[in-house]
Amino acid sequence: xxxxxxxxxxxxxxxxxxxxxxxxxxxxxxxxxxxxxxxxxxxxxxxxxxxxxxxxxxxxxxxxxxxxxxxxxxxxxxxxxxxxxxxxxxxxxxxxxxxxxxxxxxxxxxxxxxxxxxxxxxxxxxxxxxxxxxxxxxxxxxxxxxxxxxxxxxxxxxxxxxxxxxxxxxxxxxxxxxxxxxxxxxxxxxxxxxxxxxxxxxxxxxxxxxxxxxxxxxxxxxxxxxxxxxxxxxxxxxxxxxxxxxxxxxxxxxxxxxxxxxxxxxxxxxxxxxxxxxxxxxxxxxxxxxxxxxxxxxxxxxxxxxxxxxxxxxxxxxxxxxxxxxxxxxxxxxxxxxxxxxxxxxxxxxxxxxxxxxxxxxxxxxxxxxxxxxxxxxxxxxxxxxxxxxxxxxxx
Amino acid sequence: xxxxxxxxxxxxxxxxxxxxxxxxxxxxxxxxxxxxxxxxxxxxxxxxxxxxxxxxxxxxxxxxxxxxxxxxxxxxxxxxxxxxxxxxxxxxxxxxxxxxxxxxxxxxxxxxxxxxxxxxxxxxxxxxxxxxxxxxxxxxxxxxxxxxxxxxxxxxxxxxxxxxxxxxxxxxxxxxxxxxxxxxxxxxxxxxxxxxxxxxxxxxxxxxxxxxxxxxxxxxxxxxxxxxxxxxxxxxxxxxxxxxxxxxxxxxxxxxxxxxxxxxxxxxxxxxxxxxxxxxxxxxxxxxxxxxxxxxxxxxxxxxxxxxxxxxxxxxxxxxxxxxxxxxxxxxxxxxxxxxxxxxxxxxxxxxxxxxxxxxxxxxxxxxxxxxxxxxxxxxxxxxxxxxxxxxxxxxxxxxxxxxxxxxxxxxxxxxxxxxxxxxxxxxxxxxxxxxxxxxxxxxxxxxxxxxxxxxxxxxxxxxxxxxxxxxxxxxxxxxxxxxxxxxxxxxxxxxxxxxx
Numbered sequence: 001x002x003x004x005x006x007x008x009x010x011x012x013x014x015x016x017x018x019x020x021x022x023x024x025x026x027x028x029x030x031x032x033x034x035x036x037x038x039x040x041x042x043x044x045x046x047x048x049x050x051x052x053x054x055x056x057x058x059x060x061x062x063x064x065x066x067x068x069x070x071x072x073x074x075x076x077x078x079x080x081x082x083x084x085x086x087x088x089x090x091x092x093x094x095x096x097x098x099x100x101x102x103x104x105x106x107x108x109x110x111x112x113x114x115x116x117x118x119x120x121x122x123x124x125x126x127x128x129x130x131x132x133x134x135x136x137x138x139x140x141x142x143x144x145x146x147x148x149x150x151x152x153x154x155x156x157x158x159x160x161x162x163x164x165x166x167x168x169x170x171x172x173x174x175x176x177x178x179x180x181x182x183x184x185x186x187x188x189x190x191x192x193x194x195x196x197x198x199x200x201x202x203x204x205x206x207x208x209x210x211x212x213x214x215x216x217x218x219x220x221x222x223x224x225x226x227x228x229x230x231x232x233x234x235x236x237x238x239x240x241x242x243x244x245x246x247x248x249x250x251x252x253x254x255x256x257x258x259x260x261x262x263x264x265x266x267x268x269x270x271x272x273x274x275x276x277x278x279x280x281x282x283x284x285x286x287x288x289x290x291x292x293x294x295x296x297x298x299x300x301x302x303x304x305x306x307x308x309x310x311x312x313x314x315x316x317x318x319x320x321x322x323x324x325x326x327x328x329x330x331x332x333x334x335x336x337x338x339x340x341x342x343x344x345x346x347x348x349x350x351x352x353x354x355x356x357x358x359x360x361x362x363x364x365x366x367x368x369x370x371x372x373x374x375x376x377x378x379x380x381x382x383x384x385x386x387x388x389x390x391x392x393x394x395x396x
Numbered sequence: 397x398x399x400x401x402x403x404x405x406x407x408x409x410x411x412x413x414x415x416x417x418x419x420x421x422x423x424x425x426x427x428x429x430x431x432x433x434x435x436x437x438x439x440x441x442x443x444x445x446x447x448x449x450x451x452x453x454x455x456x457x458x459x460x461x462x463x464x465x466x467x468x469x470x471x472x473x474x475x476x477x478x479x480x481x482x483x484x485x486x487x488x489x490x491x492x493x494x495x496x497x498x499x500x501x502x503x504x505x506x507x508x509x510x511x512x513x514x515x516x517x518x519x520x521x522x523x524x525x526x527x528x529x530x531x532x533x534x535x536x537x538x539x540x541x542x543x544x545x546x547x548x549x550x551x552x553x554x555x556x557x558x559x560x561x562x563x564x565x566x567x568x569x570x571x572x573x574x575x576x577x578x579x580x581x582x583x584x585x586x587x588x589x590x591x592x593x594x595x596x597x598x599x600x601x602x603x604x605x606x607x608x609x610x611x612x613x614x615x616x617x618x619x620x621x622x623x624x625x626x627x628x629x630x631x632x633x634x635x636x637x638x639x640x641x642x643x644x645x646x647x648x649x650x651x652x653x654x655x656x657x658x659x660x661x662x663x664x665x666x667x668x669x670x671x672x673x674x675x676x677x678x679x680x681x682x683x684x685x686x687x688x689x690x691x692x693x694x695x696x697x698x699x700x701x702x703x704x705x706x707x708x709x710x711x712x713x714x715x716x717x718x719x720x721x722x723x724x725x726x727x728x729x730x731x732x733x734x735x736x737x738x739x740x741x742x743x744x745x746x747x748x749x750x751x752x753x754x755x756x757x758x759x760x761x762x763x764x765x766x767x768x769x770x771x772x773x774x775x776x777x778x779x780x781x782x783x784x785x786x787x788x789x790x791x792x793x794x795x796x797x798x799x800x801x802x803x804x805x806x807x808x809x810x811x812x813x814x815x816x817x818x819x820x821x822x823x824x825x826x827x828x829x830x831x832x833x834x835x836x837x838x839x840x841x842x843x844x845x846x847x848x849x850x851x852x853x854x855x856x857x858x859x860x861x862x863x864x865x866x867x868x869x870x871x872x873x874x875x876x877x878x879x880x881x882x883x884x885x886x887x888x889x890x891x892x893x894x895x896x897x
Contacts, residue, residue, distance in 0.1 A: 036529035078479055083520065083539055083560035083574075084505055087641065087665060089616030089634060090558050092579035092589040098528035098538075134637055135588040136614035147663060147681040147688060156661045158683050160640050198638065207684075 020396045021372030023295070023330055024055035025126045025190075028108070029064060030379045032095050040106050047115050050378045052385075054392030059126040059190045059259075060112045061377075062181055065197065066131035066140020069101035070109040070184065074176045076141045087144050089136035097137075113185030124188025124257065125181050126377075129278070130197025132161040142173055151203035154222060159203040166208035166237045174241070175248055182252050189245065192261035193278045194297040194339075200277050201225040201234040209233060231276060238279040239290070246290045259293040260285060263339065266300035266316035273300070286325040293328040295374045296320060298339035309349050310360060317368035328371035333361045333391065335375065335382040342376075343387075355386040359394065366396035456704070456727045460489055460496075463721035464508050466668075466710035468515060474719070475509045475517060476726055486519050486544075499544045507539070508561050513568045517544040518552070520560045531556075541573060543599065552601045559595070561619040565626060572596050572620035572629065572648075578608070584790075592616040594631060594651055607651035609635065619666050622648060624673040627895040628695070630657065632665035632678075635841070636805075641665040643678060645695075645891060652838075655886040657698060659744070664691070668710045675736065677709035677718055690720050692737055696892045698744030699737040704729055743889045751878035755852065757786055757795075757823040758879070763813040764867035765791060772821070772865055773872065776858035783852050786823050788813075788865070795823040795832040797852075811835030818870065822881045831882045838882070 028037045028046050036042035050058060062068060068075045080102050082090035091097040101108060109125075116123035132138045139161065143150075149167045151159040163170040178189060202225035212233055213222060223230045242258070249256040262282050264273035275281050285291045299316050306312035320329055334342040346357045365373050375383065375391070383391070459465065462476035474489040486499045486506035499506055504523025511517060522539030524531055541552040541559045553559045555577060562573040575595045583589050590613030597603040609615035618641075620631040629648040632641045640663040646654035658664040658680070666679040673695075680691040685702065690709045693700040706722035719728045759772055770788040777783035780798040787794055791813065796806035807830040813819065822833040830841045854876040862869050878884065 032528065036527050038527035038529065042529070078484075081505070081524075083558050084484060084507060086508065086561050086574075086618050089590055089592050089614055089618075090576050090579075092557065092576045092591070093583050094580060095528045095532045097576075097580070097589065098524065098531055100524075100528070132637075134614075135590040136616060136634060136637075137588070137590055145688075148686055150681075150683070152683045156683055158640055158661070158663050158681065159638070160663055161637070 019056065019372070020366060020394075021057055021122070021328070021330065022053070022055045022391060022394075023057040023059060023372060023374040024050045024053055025059050025061070025375060025377040026050050026112075027061040027126070027377050027379070028069070028112070029061065029096070029099065029101065030377065032099055034380045038100060038103065038108065040108070040111050043108050043111050044115050047112065047119070049380060051119065051121075052392075053375060053378055053383055053388045055121070055375065055378070057122040057124070057188070057372075058112075058116050059124045059188060060109065060116070060186075062109055062125045062127055062186075063140075064101070065128075065133040065135070065138025066143045067102065067138060068109075068140075068177070068180070070107050070180070071102055071104040072177065072180055074142065074173065074180060075102075076145070079141045079144075082137060085141065085144060088139050091135065091137040107184070109181075110184045117185065122187060123185065124190060124259075125186040126190050126192060127181070128192045128195030128197070129199065130195045131163065132197045133195065134197065149206075151199070152205045153203050154205045154225065156205075159198070161197055162199050162203065164204060164206040164209070164237075165241045166204065166206050166212075166234075171241050171244055175244060178245055178248055182249070182256055187255065188257040188259055188293075189249065190259035190261060190293075190295060191242070191245075192295070192297065193274055193280055194261055194263035196278060201231045201279055204230075204234045204237075209237070212236075226276075231279060235275070235279040235281060239281070239285065242280075242285060242290050257292040258290070259295055260291045261295045261297050263297040264300045265296055265298075265320060266303050266312075283323045286323065286327045289326060291327050293330065293371070294320070294324060295330045296332055297374075297376060298332055298334065298341045301340050304341050304345050304349055309346060310364065313361075314364055314368060317364060317370065321369040329369075330372045330374040331361065331365035331368075331370045333358050333365075333373045333375055335379070335387075336377060353386070354384065355390040358387050358390045362391070362394045362396075453705070455732075456729045459491075459719065459726040459728050461724055462487070462726045463724060464708050465719050465721060465726040466509075466511060467712050467719060468511060469513055469713055470515070471713050474726070475511060477507055477509060479724065486517075488517075497547075500542075500549055505539075506542075509544075510563050512564045513566060516568075518542070518562045518564060518571050519544065520558075520562065521549075522558070538576075541571065541597065552599070553597060553603055554601070558592070563619065563621045565622045566624050567626065569598060570596050570622075571599070572606075572622060572631075574616070574618045574620065574631075575603075577603075578605070588613060590614040590616070592618065594620055606648075607646075607654075609633075614639075617644075621667050621669055623669050623695075624671060628891070630667045630669070630676060630695075632667065643667050643676070643693075645888075646886075647891070647895060653883070653886050655888050655891050657693070657695070657888065666708050670711050671713060671715040677711060677720075679707040679709065688722075690718060692718075692731075692735060694737050694739045696743065696888075697740035698888060699740040701735060701737040703731070703735045743887075743892070745887050745889065751826065751884060754824055754826040754876075754878040755784060756875045756877060756879045756882075757784070757821070758871075758873045758875075758881070759786070759821045759823075760870040760872075761819055761821065761865075762868040762870060763815065763817050763819060764865075765813075765815060766864060766866045768864070770865040771860065771863040772869065773874070774860045774863060775856045775874065776860075777852045777856050779852055781858075783856065784823075784825060786821070793821070793832065793834055795825070795830055797825050797830060805830060805841065807832045807839050807841035809834045809837065809839050811837045822879060824879060824882045826878070826885075829885065833882060 031046045035045040067080050079085040113123050149163040149170050151162045151164045262274045303312045336342050337344040343357045347354050462478035465476035477486045484505040486509040487496050489496045507520040509517050509519035520539050521542045535556050538556045539558040543550045557576045559575045562571050564571050574592045576592050579589045579591045594607040594617045617631050617633045622629050630645045633644045634641050643657040643664045644654045645657050663681045668677045676693045676695050688707045689702045690704040690706050691700050691702050706720040709718050709720040717730050772786040775784040782798045785796045793809035809832045811834040819835050824831040832839045
């Protein structure tokens, strides 16, 4: 029996490697001026445009900050339209500022999942870790209505942009959202730490954390958030949250993968951005089998400062593969360049065309033992036709 | 399980009934009931048709399903909004008969209704059935202010933006409100436009801007409310991504010169003046509270007390009762002597800004356009290499500082520079705010610096001038200290002294 399951696991890994999964992260909001993304037709158009990259998986953005992009019962969507909720400052850009992506009909998230399945794609959700995307109009309604769970700074200032996972009620709320996503057809739940909305252990001075600290370190005052003991305490709550999701997905009745997005990789563990700033030790989560996949959103900037950025990138990729355990790993072929390490940064550093950069990054990913690539994010024409062709045509 | 079943009952209730279906089966509802003389300390379990879903706390009485409620000037009618028929509707409830009337019967959302002294009502209404893609082509109305008078509705403001949280002056002639009017024009590539501003209009719809926070946001104001004597305007304001809502006060003729009334450790919004103008009720939250609460504050000194769980308070006309909502239900509660916060011996103020620890840049430039970043000056301190930066970004002047942990804070100027123009620039950074004055326009960013005050040594380690700047730097001076060219921050005691003199 054991031998059989090992064989099964081997088959799964082998198939994944041979498939060399090309994952497209999709944010339909970004297409709002090209297509009518509040309609079925508009979302099908978005998907068809994304498919020009040759992707075989789409991870569809399910939210704007804390607001779900479907009629979420958990989020009480009747208040998402500004100014119905006066505690949310409205967004005023043309079209973007008036989008209602949470209408009950059509349920555009369900539409996207069904359309992807219809095209034979794997499909899932790109769920940023954040609850506000650096703007006030992105605050979720559950968050607004539950200030008692908000994060707090050491100075006692409430941070209304995020609820703390140290509260069981917050975890339960998020698990109910997972139910909604899975019910709508998501087969991958991808939690993206790169989009963090300002969260760090610096705003975790909430009662459950303070109580846990007092128990572990009696008589000691609250530490600075950079104290490794404080960060690791925060990490326990973060990890517990992911383990709860894992357990829930295991009971879903079908295979639903849990992915984690990590950023700025390439630094030693004790300085790892994901560990120190985001409170997630991806090495541990991978080795214990909590996550099925790691999506590397970007490498650390130092990688691009090296004399030979390709060799530096190769070193980073190999280090990740070494620690990935049984989980799959996907390396970035990213048109986004907020990190300063996307495709444009490689092109600028090396003088190569974007298409050639894409080819080299994919070759590196395959050679280093990666299970595929991720494209962050496929917007309207930000992957130009020659780049799309390069990605489409690539085989490891 | 109990919670789940109660939720189910609530859902069924709200989904299936209209206002006319409501049956008041609790204590007789009358004006007499709502006077404090007949008030009991025991909560009354009040039932509507769906059963005993409303369980008021001690001293509370259920008025009806809804929110954003307030009593009419004569105390006989309750104004409220309610989620019904799949949208928000504003209505009037006769407290004698229990009869209800909607302000309008057409579609859309009717929001945040507020009384005028003569019994008319101002509210926000918007109806956007089309998708944003379609609506943008039409450029129709967005959410605008409407005036209700004896069953008829008249549009006060118009335009494809959002006018909301209106409140009338006690003379009934001026309506103060929050709006996104003009925000769209601030769009820059790749940036959200996440801002709302303070406006006022007369009853003919002649609107004017009173106060616009600089930048594309997140900055916003909501719920402006003028004191009964007309001397202090209070509103809620959020000034940055890391910031939280706070109550802010100013003279109505000088709203830019304002002072926070609530501390940084509290989220506060939806203010309402007591009829005597001495107190404010507002929605507040301080870490450790069980949730949103109704706070009463002695306005002049800042002493405050949490008196109930709920949001959106308003006072009864006699000032002896507050009306508020919780879980889509409107409650009323008589105020006892113990509820009113005693005036503090000394007004609560922010930690005083040490003006001696400020930094002031004075520069005179002749402007020449350049693309990208063009530095007037970049100043390194031991704590951070980018301690102070004064620069043009795509033609707009900005003044920025870095905290020791690298956090970035910036204020963007609003002066439009013309080619060859000579302009005097004053930039001041204190521990709590950045001020940029150029071409006579003053912009300020009162950053909460949530991670702690920024500390810079008095002496810089490096001063670079004119990097990438194509214009002429005619004069430049950097000083450690404040300047009279920029007014110091207003404090509560000064504001209240000014308005009582």
